[in-house]
Amino acid sequence: MDILFLLIPISLIIMGIAVWVFLWAIRSGQFDDLEGPAHRILMDDDDPLIPRRPQLKDDDD
Amino acid sequence: MDMSAQPDCFHCGLPVPPGARYEVEIDGQAQPMCCPGCQAVASAIISGGMGEFYRYRTGKSVRGRELVPAELDELALYNRDDLQQSFVQRKAGEQREAALILEGIVCAACVWLNERHVKALPGVLDFSVNYSTHRAHVSWDNQRIKLSDILAAINAIGYHAHPFDPGRQEAIYAREKTRALRRLAVAGVVMVQVMMLAVALYAGDYDGMDATLRHFLRVVSLLLTLPVMLYAAQPFFVSAWRDLKRRQTGMDVPVSLAIGGAFAASAWSTLTGSGEIYFDSVTMFTFFLLAGRFLEMGARHRAGQAAEELIKLLPVTAARLDDSGEQRVPVADLVPGDRVLVRPGESIAADGRVIEGCSSVDESLLTGESAPQQRQPGDLLVGGTVNNESPLVMEIEQVGEATVLSAIVRLLDRAQTEKPEVARLADRVARWFVLALLILATAVAWWWWKHDPQHAFAITLSVLVVTCPCALSLATPAALTAATGALTRLGVLTTRGHALETLARSTHVIFDKTGTLTEGRLRYQGVEVFGDVEPDRCLEIAAALEASSEHPIAAALRAEAACALRAESLTATPGCGIEGTVDGQIYRLGIPDFVTALRSPESELAGPAQAPTGVVLGNEQGLLAQFEFADRVREQAAEAVAELKQLGVTVELLSGDEAGVVRRIAGQLGIEHFQSRCRPEDKLARVQALQAQGAVVAMVGDGVNDAPVLAAAQVSLAMGGGTQLAHASADMVLLSEHLPHLPAAVRTARRTRAVIRQNLTWALVYNITALPLAATGYIAPWMAALGMSASSLVVVVNALRLRR
Numbered sequence: 001m002d003i004l005f006l007l008i009p010i011s012l013i014i015m016g017i018a019v020w021v022f023l024w025a026i027r028s029g030q031f032d033d034l035e036g037p038a039h040r041i042l043m044d045d046d047d048p049l050i051p052r053r054p055q056l057k058d059d060d061d
Numbered sequence: 062m063d064m065s066a067q068p069d070c071f072h073c074g075l076p077v078p079p080g081a082r083y084e085v086e087i088d089g090q091a092q093p094m095c096c097p098g099c100q101a102v103a104s105a106i107i108s109g110g111m112g113e114f115y116r117y118r119t120g121k122s123v124r125g126r127e128l129v130p131a132e133l134d135e136l137a138l139y140n141r142d143d144l145q146q147s148f149v150q151r152k153a154g155e156q157r158e159a160a161l162i163l164e165g166i167v168c169a170a171c172v173w174l175n176e177r178h179v180k181a182l183p184g185v186l187d188f189s190v191n192y193s194t195h196r197a198h199v200s201w202d203n204q205r206i207k208l209s210d211i212l213a214a215i216n217a218i219g220y221h222a223h224p225f226d227p228g229r230q231e232a233i234y235a236r237e238k239t240r241a242l243r244r245l246a247v248a249g250v251v252m253v254q255v256m257m258l259a260v261a262l263y264a265g266d267y268d269g270m271d272a273t274l275r276h277f278l279r280v281v282s283l284l285l286t287l288p289v290m291l292y293a294a295q296p297f298f299v300s301a302w303r304d305l306k307r308r309q310t311g312m313d314v315p316v317s318l319a320i321g322g323a324f325a326a327s328a329w330s331t332l333t334g335s336g337e338i339y340f341d342s343v344t345m346f347t348f349f350l351l352a353g354r355f356l357e358m359g360a361r362h363r364a365g366q367a368a369e370e371l372i373k374l375l376p377v378t379a380a381r382l383d384d385s386g387e388q389r390v391p392v393a394d395l396v397p398g399d400r401v402l403v404r405p406g407e408s409i410a411a412d413g414r415v416i417e418g419c420s421s422v423d424e425s426l427l428t429g430e431s432a433p434q435q436r437q438p439g440d441l442l443v444g445g446t447v448n449n450e451s452p453l454v455m456e457i458e459q460v461g462e463a464t465v466l467s468a469i470v471r472l473l474d475r476a477q478t479e480k481p482e483v484a485r486l487a488d489r490v491a492r493w494f495v496l497a498l499l500i501l502a503t504a505v506a507w508w509w510w511k512h513d514p515q516h517a518f519a520i521t522l523s524v525l526v527v528t529c530p531c532a533l534s535l536a537t538p539a540a541l542t543a544a545t546g547a548l549t550r551l552g553v554l555t556t557r558g559h560a561l562e563t564l565a566r567s568t569h570v571i572f573d574k575t576g577t578l579t580e581g582r583l584r585y586q587g588v589e590v591f592g593d594v595e596p597d598r599c600l601e602i603a604a605a606l607e608a609s610s611e612h613p614i615a616a617a618l619r620a621e622a623a624c625a626l627r628a629e630s631l632t633a634t635p636g637c638g639i640e641g642t643v644d645g646q647i648y649r650l651g652i653p654d655f656v657t658a659l660r661s662p663e664s665e666l667a668g669p670a671q672a673p674t675g676v677v678l679g680n681e682q683g684l685l686a687q688f689e690f691a692d693r694v695r696e697q698a699a700e701a702v703a704e705l706k707q708l709g710v711t712v713e714l715l716s717g718d719e720a721g722v723v724r725r726i727a728g729q730l731g732i733e734h735f736q737s738r739c740r741p742e743d744k745l746a747r748v749q750a751l752q753a754q755g756a757v758v759a760m761v762g763d764g765v766n767d768a769p770v771l772a773a774a775q776v777s778l779a780m781g782g783g784t785q786l787a788h789a790s791a792d793m794v795l796l797s798e799h800l801p802h803l804p805a806a807v808r809t810a811r812r813t814r815a816v817i818r819q820n821l822t823w824a825l826v827y828n829i830t831a832l833p834l835a836a837t838g839y840i841a842p843w844m845a846a847l848g849m850s851a852s853s854l855v856v857v858v859n860a861l862r863l864r865r
Contacts, residue, residue: 001274008258008281015254015285022246031242036192039169042117 070095072103072219074121078620087115098125102219106174109181109218114174120167125219136209136216138378139224144391145208148224155203156186161212165220166195178218182206197222241355248293248351251285252344258282259341279331282340290324294347296354315495319525320347326522342849379403379410382454392460399457403448409455411444412464417454423447450633505836516838523835527828527845536820536856543863544813553795553806560792562817563776565810567759569751570705570803571713573744573770577761577780578714578726578800579692583614585621586689599686601626603678606641606650614676617690638676648680656684691722694729701800702730708807710759715739715747744770761795761803778803809863816863820856827852 025031068077071085071092083094085103094100102125106114138144150158166172172190175197179188184206190197199211208224215222258278265275294317301317323339330336380402381390387402392410395401400416403409409422421433424446433449436442442455444464505524509517544561572578588596604622607615628641628648638651640659649656656679676688702712714735716723723737736747748758748770760774771777778793795802831848834840840848 001271004274005277008277011254012281012285015250019247019250022250023243026239026242026246031238033191033194036169036172036190039192040173042169 068093070099070124071115072099072122073124075124076620079622087112096124099219101125102217105217106219109178111174111177111218114170117173118168118170122167122171122219123165133209133213135378136212137207138209138389139212140207140209144378149208152200156200157203157208158198158200159208159224161197161199161215161222162225163190163195163197163215163220163222166190166192171220174218175215175220179211179214182211182214185211241351244293244296245348245351245355248289248344248348251289251293252341252348255282255285255340255344258285262338276331276334279338282338283328283331286324286327286340286343289344289347290320293351294320297347297350315498316346316350318499322522322525395457395460397457397460401455401457403442403453403455405448405450405452408447409442409444411457411461412459413442413455413457414438415440415442415453416456418452420448420450420453423449501832501836509838513838520835520838523838523840523845524832527831527835527840527848536824536860537817540813540816540820540860540863543860544809544816547863548793548806548809551802551805553793553802560776561810561813563757564759564793564807565814567710567757567776567807569711569713569756570759570761570807571715571748571751571774572732573715573717573760573762578698578730579694583617583690584693585617586691588686588688590686591684594685596686597622599678600688602628602643602648603650603686603688605643606631606639606648606678614688614690618688646680648678650678651676653677653684660684691725694726695800698800699730701803702732704801704804705807706731708804708811710807711756715744741770745773748773759807778806813863816860820859823855823859824852 069075070077071087072094075095077083077093077095081095083097083100084091085094085100085107086092087103087107092103094103102122106112145157145159148159152158163175166175169192172192175190176188179185179199184202184204186200186202188197188199201208201211212222212224258281262270262275262278262282264270265278297313297317297320301313304314320343323343326336327338327340327343330338378389379392379395380387381395382388382400382402395411401410401413405420415436415438417438419435419437422436422442423433424443436453442453444459502521502524506517506521509520541561548561588600590596590599600618600622604618605626605628607618608628626643628643631639631641633639634651634655637655638649640647640649642648647659649659656677659679659681660683676690677684678686678688705712711734712732714723714727714730714732716726716735716737717739718737720737723735727733727735736743739747748760751758752773752775757776758774759776759778760771761778761780762771771779776792778795780795793806795806827848831840831845835845
């Protein structure tokens with residue numbers, strides 16, 4: 001069981017990193033909108049990769 | 062076009078007027094549109110390659126409207142550096158940033174559409190929309206794109222963006238939220254770790270554990286709990302200290318005492334290597350309390366933000382008239398005595414008097430009166446109201462803080478700060494409980510110190526922990542949070558903690574007619590012709606006359622008639638009606654006096670037997686027809702009223718409208734008590750009279766003028782379509798605008814009250830039975846901790862039943 005004396009301090013360091021990541025996420029505004037991202041994931045911008053129908057050829061973007 | 066299958070506009074969902082032929086091809090299918098505005102918006106969306114929007118959206122969009130050149134000029138004003146100072150942040154080089162309020166966001170797909178569209182503009186560096194607050198943040202390169210182009214681009218896809226100054230309040234909210242989140246994060250992560258160690262220690266108690274390892278685990282637990290005590294739990298200690306300084310005992314006092322006491326005892330046990338530790342309870346308790354307060358704070362902030370949006374009612378710029386002519390100036394620069402030109406469709410910038418022109422003004426936001434009000438030279442104009450018909454020149458009399466609008470906001474602020482009195486009742490009861498508990502604990506400590514000093518500390522701790530009003534303090538918030546969540550899913554937003562408790566007790570539900578029971582839009586009801594004319598022909602002529610008018614009646618007529626005819630040389634007389642030529646004949650549409658004035662004296666056509674009262678159509682030969690308009694009651698309004706009555710609630714209707722209209726609507730819905738032509742003061746008086754008789758009044762309103770009444774009622778509800786101010790002052794908001802949710806909310810509120818009572822009873826019974834056992838030394842501290850957690854768990858599980 002002596003290994004615990006090493007493993008627990010390591011777990012504390014990992015915990016410290018986890019807290020730091022959390023604080024960083026809060027600072028960078030990831031918790032500002034708690035509703036939008038859940039919906040946003042459903043509407044990805046990958047559709048232009050799918051071939052378009054010919055009548056939208058005049059599309060200029 | 063087939064009249065029986067009237068399609069709805071694919072973009073905004075409003076019915077397509079007969080004869081209208083606006084179509085846009087979406088996903089290979091021609092879809093009907095109701096107006097050129099919607100058509101333009103839908104084409105812009107499709108040609109931008111964003112047609113997926115229509116597949117993903119979950120709500121119908123707001124009706125599209127193309128900008129007239131004057132409005133584009135207005136947008137260009139936002140490019141001026143002096144105006145930008147108030148809301149634009151300058152970054153390095155030409156990079157600029159601004160916050161925008163977005164109008165028209167109905168679902169998450171709108172967010173996607175806006176972000177995709179604006180981000181694609183060359184020169185826009187970043188654009189992000191916050192779905193919860195309907196705010197956007199834009200940063201752009203001023204050399205490559207102007208702010209007005211960004212705003213125009215947002216307009217092109219059917220939304221409206223107003224730049225705004227986030228202000229001081231907003232900054233405070235943001236800081237408060239960040240701080241609460243950080244505390245929550247620290248408490249949460251630590252809680253998980255400490256619990257893990259606690260499981261090991263409990264297992265060790267049964268199977269035996271190496272003493273060194275046991276001591277090591279306890280020391281680690283102590284070290285882990287330190288940041289929770291020193292940082293995460295700070296708000297409880299600060300507020301408890303504030304209470305003590307004022308010689309009060311709020312809920313935070315026993316909470317602090319329990320957290321602090323348990324920590325101190327555990328720390329002592331750890332350092333001396335004897336006794337129980339409660340680090341797991343300490344961290345868990347802190348985390349759950351913080352989580353509850355975070356959710357409560359979110360609801361409070363949302364309400365506050367809505368109030369701040371009221372500034373949107375006032376325009377940013379105004380056209381000041383001076384010797385050199387007209388000049389666009391920021392509203393903040395206006396001083397009393399300035400002469401200002403207000404064009405039709407513009408908002409009035411400040412309070413003042415008309416000096417030139419004659420027009421009608423829409424004051425519905427302030428007075429709730431849906432019909433436009435006539436204004437002539439000498440009449441008062443109120444800032445924030447909208448000029449409807451023709452240009453007005455006004456002289457400014459009051460600006461800024463002195464205006465009626467700011468007075469209403471102040472009134473509201475005061476009403477809001479006075480209100481939580483009801484909510485504090487629960488805390489006051491708890492105060493006595495807490496005080497009694499503290500005295501008892503001291504007595505127990507003193508008695509045991511005299512008789513058995515060795516066990517005094519453990520027993521006192523047991524008493525404190527076992528009677529810790531955790532269950533008691535969780536009983537109400539847990540039930541309220543669960544019920545609030547269930548109601549939010551229904552589309553009923555609770556912005557105040559006390560709203561549910563009060564709603565459960567309410568004996569009267571009072572409706573404000575405009576916009577709450579009705580759709581708030583005039584609808585065509587029918588036509589009565591005088592003499593030998595076709596009703597449909599009259600309708601067509603009337604629709605042609607009103608083809609380009611913004612009047613509410615015009616919209617109702619256009620929705621009904623085919624646009625087959627064209628009217629020429631149209632002239633509108635404000636407050637009277639409109640004149641125009643259709644097929645070579647001069648017609649007038651409007652109030653009877655105005656229309657009969659057109660009639661030539663020699664005409665022989667017989668007029669109606671009775672003097673008409675509504676909107677009439679006539680030509681030189683005399684009156685032709687009279688049109689009936691009415692506001693239709695909302696779907697299922699009658700069911701909602703009947704259901705409320707079944708719940709034993711008296712339903713009343715106080716309205717600012719005419720007696721006839723109010724009687725008709727009350728009759729349709731089966732409301733026995735109603736009053737018509739009520740001014741806001743009358744409504745307030747009625748509410749106060751009812752309250753004096755001991756009634757608990759729930760007020761359902763929607764206008765800014767309702768705000769003081771909403772604040773006076775014990776509990777207030779606003780309809781989601783109502784103005785932002787009503788949201789701000791209302792305790793609950795019916796986002797769904799679905800009236801049957803009102804009785805559902807009352808029912809949930811009553812169930813919540815029942816659960817709160819069960820919870821409080823349970824907590825009290827538990828405390829009363831556990832207390833003597835603990836005081837006599839039969840309960841070890843670990844049993845006390847277990848009992849405390851179990852009783853809290855029972856309370857929470859009971860509350861969770863409300864989610865169904």
